[in-house]
Amino acid sequence: MVEMSVNLNGLAMKNPVTVASGTFAAGQEYADFVDVAKLGAVTTKGVSLNGWEGNAAPRIAEVPSGMLNSIGLQNPGVDHLKAHELPWLQGQGATTIVNVSGHSFQEYVDVINALEDAPVDAYEVNISCPNVDEGGMNMGCSCASVEQVVRGCRDVTKRPLIVKLTPNVTDITEIARAAESAGADALSLINTLLGMAIDAKSRRPLLSRVVGGLSGPAVKPVALRMVWQCAQAVSIPILGMGGIACGEDAVEFMLAGATAVAVGTANFSNPFATLDVVEGIRSFCEAEGVSDVNELIGGLLC
Amino acid sequence: MGLEDTSARVVANKHLFGPLYLMELDCPAVAANIMPGQFVHMALPDRDASVLRRPFSIFDRDEDTGHIEILYQTVGAGTQAMTGWQPGFETRMIGCIGRPWEVPFSTKRALLVGGGVGAAPLNLLCQQLVDEGVDVDVILGAQTEGALVCRKRYEEACGKEPRCSTDDGSFGREGFATVLVEEALDAAQAAGTPYDYAAVCGPEPLMRAASGLIMDAGVACQVSLERRMACGVGACLSCVVETVDGRKRACVDGPIFDAEVVVW
Ligand SMILES: Cc1cc2nc3c(=O)[nH]c(=O)nc-3n(C[C@H](O)[C@H](O)[C@H](O)COP(=O)(O)OP(=O)(O)OC[C@H]3O[C@@H](n4cnc5c(N)ncnc54)[C@H](O)[C@@H]3O)c2cc1C
Ligand SMILES: Cc1cc2nc3c(=O)[nH]c(=O)nc-3n(C[C@H](O)[C@H](O)[C@H](O)COP(=O)(O)O)c2cc1C
Ligand code: FES
Numbered sequence: 001m002v003e004m005s006v007n008l009n010g011l012a013m014k015n016p017v018t019v020a021s022g023t024f025a026a027g028q029e030y031a032d033f034v035d036v037a038k039l040g041a042v043t044t045k046g047v048s049l050n051g052w053e054g055n056a057a058p059r060i061a062e063v064p065s066g067m068l069n070s071i072g073l074q075n076p077g078v079d080h081l082k083a084h085e086l087p088w089l090q091g092q093g094a095t096t097i098v099n100v101s102g103h104s105f106q107e108y109v110d111v112i113n114a115l116e117d118a119p120v121d122a123y124e125v126n127i128s129c130p131n132v133d134e135g136g137m138n139m140g141c142s143c144a145s146v147e148q149v150v151r152g153c154r155d156v157t158k159r160p161l162i163v164k165l166t167p168n169v170t171d172i173t174e175i176a177r178a179a180e181s182a183g184a185d186a187l188s189l190i191n192t193l194l195g196m197a198i199d200a201k202s203r204r205p206l207l208s209r210v211v212g213g214l215s216g217p218a219v220k221p222v223a224l225r226m227v228w229q230c231a232q233a234v235s236i237p238i239l240g241m242g243g244i245a246c247g248e249d250a251v252e253f254m255l256a257g258a259t260a261v262a263v264g265t266a267n268f269s270n271p272f273a274t275l276d277v278v279e280g281i282r283s284f285c286e287a288e289g290v291s292d293v294n295e296l297i298g299g300l301l302c
Numbered sequence: 303m304g305l306e307d308t309s310a311r312v313v314a315n316k317h318l319f320g321p322l323y324l325m326e327l328d329c330p331a332v333a334a335n336i337m338p339g340q341f342v343h344m345a346l347p348d349r350d351a352s353v354l355r356r357p358f359s360i361f362d363r364d365e366d367t368g369h370i371e372i373l374y375q376t377v378g379a380g381t382q383a384m385t386g387w388q389p390g391f392e393t394r395m396i397g398c399i400g401r402p403w404e405v406p407f408s409t410k411r412a413l414l415v416g417g418g419v420g421a422a423p424l425n426l427l428c429q430q431l432v433d434e435g436v437d438v439d440v441i442l443g444a445q446t447e448g449a450l451v452c453r454k455r456y457e458e459a460c461g462k463e464p465r466c467s468t469d470d471g472s473f474g475r476e477g478f479a480t481v482l483v484e485e486a487l488d489a490a491q492a493a494g495t496p497y498d499y500a501a502v503c504g505p506e507p508l509m510r511a512a513s514g515l516i517m518d519a520g521v522a523c524q525v526s527l528e529r530r531m532a533c534g535v536g537a538c539l540s541c542v543v544e545t546v547d548g549r550k551r552a553c554v555d556g557p558i559f560d561a562e563v564v565v566w
Contacts, residue, residue, distance in 0.1 A: 022538065022539075023532075023533070023537065023538055024537055025536070025537035025538075029533070029535045029536040029537040029554070030535060030537060032304040032305040032306065033305070033307065045539075053548075053549065054539065054542070054549065056544075057529055057530075057540075057541070057542050057543070058529070058530050059530070059539070059540050059541075059542065060354075060530050060531075060532050060538075060540040061530070062352060062353060062354050062530075064351040065350075065351050065353065066353060067353050067354060067532065069532070069538075069540065071538070071539050071540065074539045074542070074549065216353040217353065265353055265532075266353075267533065267537075268353065268354055268355065268532045268533050268534075268538070269345060269352075269353055269354060269355055271307055271396065271535070272307070
């Protein structure tokens, strides 16, 4: 028996695995494959106050060992989430992390305020989306604005507050420290890396927005490096993600310092990816004589 | 019917003409459950660099043998890799996905219009309509004679020759299929037996033009839309289609849409 539960500074998870926001909706679409109650948590698609239209198609492009997306945080708004997805997740017995987005400092606060009476176990504040013009990544790129958003959110909730960081910065540890000092309970990283793809023959970009966020195995080395650096820089726990597709990938993130992990792009090729990662971590621990997954956290030898 | 991720084994994989191939797979779950217009999201197990599956319509199925057929065209690395799949090769497919063709109740006459490999998702519909006693006319367009690979199947299914057009005039009418659509609509009208329903699948300019003509003639029309898809199950919002009711997901709100709601 391997002890699989972890605690993300107030968010108790039955195992270290959640889904990466935006790749799993709120789980209903994957219900034929995954019992959401078996996951450490479900992280919902980014939600804004009144909903956003998102960007024009084509919104994705496959690239070697990864994909670009420019969905643009399309969502129907927080009331829809409260009326439909959150009750369903509660009924399924899921642990729920709501990914919160905004075009302004105030919008993040308003979304959290709107969710305070809803069945939510933690918030993940997305200050790292590369696919919207206002808010999103811009807010996650300077220490001052990170502090302002996080402080605003902190003031209105006692629930665990996870701050999701962008890798598109010069020094992610500065941003990590800013989020910690403003009251974040945990950090999640990485969001997608800004990239682009071109069709040489037609001389056109593959995405209608031209640029988009890179995810999948291609980003894993960058993500591991950033998780490792942030783990050195802050004392709050880290939710690591970027290219995780199997149990051993997840173990690598935990060794680098992550307390929990998220599975994103891997769901697309394997709808059972999250459950496979849970089982993969368990069997790794069994094979390696690890009795508690918490022993893996930060266990990198170097 | 819920979604399943089932294994599928290649039984045959034949080159037909130019970029066109026909793959037969053993996949009883899909063979039994597929409704005309639905598709499968197929893994590319031999392509490590591909993080996404590929969506394909089902061209034909045999419930008794549990076999399905996919008619495919090589476009890029994924479909190119598929051409090398030998009998016995195992892949996986999520199915059966999406909204099927919805033929209005009491349809007596139907028109099916397929451009290029877009003829694939119309074959099962053709069979279903013929079984229901509907009088079906088929129009097929392609670049050249050799690419009209479905012609014989459609002839078998509906007992009459499809009307064909080729861009180079090597078979049937020279030019685009829209000319044949216009003629068919006029002829049906003149004979006093107008179509009750039309289904169009092919390149978007053809679908747009043909569905416009069909709707102008007062005939209910549906189209099958293609978008790049990541999840294929409705979760990721990659595959949006602009409609008069806002953005819809091609994978689960489609791929079949009423032509009148599509904003081209
Ligand atoms: C519902 C549906 C049914 C389809 N049915 C058939 C069919 O029966 N026969 C057939 O030959 N083709 C069909 N297609 C198109 C087929 O999915 C693409 O040709 C195929 O994905 C191309 O993959 P690739 O790796 O060769 O091309 P690449 O261009 O290298 O693919 C890169 C990415 O773009 C996507 N992509 C490229 N072209 C298309 C396209 N036209 N539509 C959707 N995604 C695309 C790929 O899936 C992949 O994610 C269908 C598409 C959809 C959405
Ligand atoms: C299609 C898609 C949509 C995404 N939507 C969101 C989102 O709404 N909010 C967010 O914080 N991150 C979003 N992300 C980023 C992922 O949550 C994750 O940080 C990133 O994809 C890296 O993980 P992966 O390589 O496992 O996918 C999205 C990623 C993808 C591929
Ligand atoms: S492909 Fe993911 S929502 Fe359609």
